Amino acid sequence: MTDHASPETDDLTALPDSARRVALLLRERGHAGRIVMLPETGKTSAEAAAGLGCSVAQIAKSILFRRREDDAPVLVVASGANRVDEKKVAAQVGEIGRADAKFVREKTGYAIGGVCPIGHATEPVTLIDADLLELDSLWAAAGHPHAVFNLTAQELIALTGAPVVDVALRETA
Template sequence: MHALPESTQRVAAELQRLRHPHAPRMLDDAARTAQQAADGLGVALGQIAKSIIFRRKSDDAAVLVVTSGDRRVDEKKVDALVGKTGRADAEFVKAKTGFAIGGVSPVAHSTAPVTLIDRELFRFDVIWAAAGHPHGVFQLSPHDLQRLTGAPVADVVQEISA
C-alpha cells in the first residue's frame, strides 16, 4: 500500500475499514475522464462511476454526484434535491474533498460531501470508481457504492434523446 500515492492510500484505508473486498489499483495511463478510465479497464463507458462536484450556494458545501460515465448530470434535478448549486473550481474541489479533479473518490473525503448516486449505475453489476488519483481506480457494485457512501439513489441525469 505504501507504493500508492497518499490520496489513494487514504481511499485504500477507508475501503479496508469498511470491509470492501477490492483494493485500489493503479492504471498505467491516466483516467482523468470516464472515457480514459473505460479504455484503460476495457469496460463499457457506463460502468465508470464518475464523481462530479458542485458547490451548494446556501452553505458552500460540496455536493458529490456519482453518475454513470455515459450520462450527463442534470443540474436542475440536483438542485431540486439538495438546493441551488453552482460550479466548483479545482481549488474548491481539492479543499473540500482532499482530491484533485480527475481523481475524486466517492469515499475518504477530507470533509463529508452531500452525496447523490445516479440510478443509471444500477444497469451494471460491476462499476469502477476513482481512487483518489488520476491513475487510481477500484471495483465495486452499485449496491457497494450505496453501502460505502450511505447516499440516496436518485434520478440526477439528463434524459437521453432517442
C-alpha cells in the same frame, strides 16, 4: 480486468499517498480495498474505461458541485455515460453552482480526476445516479487520477449512505 491496467495490488507502499489512504478507508469499511493503477490517466470516463477495458457506463464518476445557500460540497456519483442534469440535482439539494479545482481540492482532499466517492475532507451531500444500479460492476476513482477500484452499485450505496436518484440529463426529441 484486462491487460490494459496494471494488476490490483495489496502492496500499499506501491500506491501514491492519496490512493493508499483510500485503500485503507475501504478496508476499514469492509471492502477489499484493492486499487488498480492505470498506466494512463483516468481523468475522464472514456480514458478510465479504455484503460480498464470496460464500458464508459461502468465508470462511477464523481462530480462535485457547490451548494449556493451554504457553500456545502455536493457530490454526484454518476454513470460515465451520463451527463448530470443540474436542475435534477438542485431539486434534491437546493441551488448549486460549479466547483472550481481549488474548491474540489479543499472540500474533498483529492485532485480533479481522482475524486473518490468516500473519504472527503468535508463530508459532502451525496447523490448516486440511479442508472448505476443497472450495472453489475463499477469502477470508481481511488484518490488519484491513475487509481481506481472495483465495486458494485450496492457496495457504493453502502459505502456512501447516499440516496439513489435520477440525475441523468435525458435528451428530449
